[in-house]
Amino acid sequence: MxxxxxxxxxxxxxxxxxxxxxxxxxxxxxxxxxxxxxxxxxxxxxxxxxxxxxxxxxxxxxxxLPRSAGARLTPEHMVVYAAIGQGKHQIPWADITRIDVRSILGIRQVSISLVSGKRLTLAAPQSFLDRRFDTRVEELTGWWETYRY
The missing domain is CATH 1.20.5 (Single alpha-helices involved in coiled-coils or other helix-helix interfaces)
Incomplete structure (x- = not known):
């Protein structure tokens, strides 16, 4: 990326x-x-x-091996990089209706809900071996609150 x-x-x-x-x-x-x-x-x-x-x-x-899965934030959209071979998706901030933190087997991950009704769980950030997870979630939520309108 x-x-x-x-x-x-x-x-x-x-x-x-x-x-x-x-x-x-x-x-x-x-x-x-x-x-x-x-x-x-x-x-x-x-x-x-x-x-x-x-x-x-x-x-x-x-x-x-390179790990491309993750996300990048821009003022226009969130770019979600999927696993190998699945490409990237640009999601405009206005299309995101909710950002949640979900726990799966004790590992917290960011889940975003879209206006289409879809829900995406981001590969990163995640709480497994990441002490700055909560800070990253606050940053991501701040970007969404700033640029969603």
């Missing part, structure tokens, strides 16, 4: 992307190891090590 001076931009951070991948893959490896332990063909140390390397490689790839 190209940053323009004076326009706030929110993106998913490296830790916000990598920690769920690392924890999920490590948990899957543990379950696989335990599940195969009581079969006729248990996992060998070499196979376990190879799996651990794959987990580390996947986590590293998530950290290195």
């Amino acid at each position: 190209r940053h323009t001076e004076g326009t706030p931009e929110y993106r998913v951070g490296a830790a916000q992307a990598a920690v769920p991948v690392l924890v999920g893959a490590a948990l899957a490896m543990c379950l696989l190891y335990l599940g195969l332990r009581w079969t006729a063909d248990p996992m060998t140390t070499t196979e376990l090590r190879t799996g651990a390397y794959a987990v580390i490689l996947a986590t590293g790839a998530v950290v290195i």
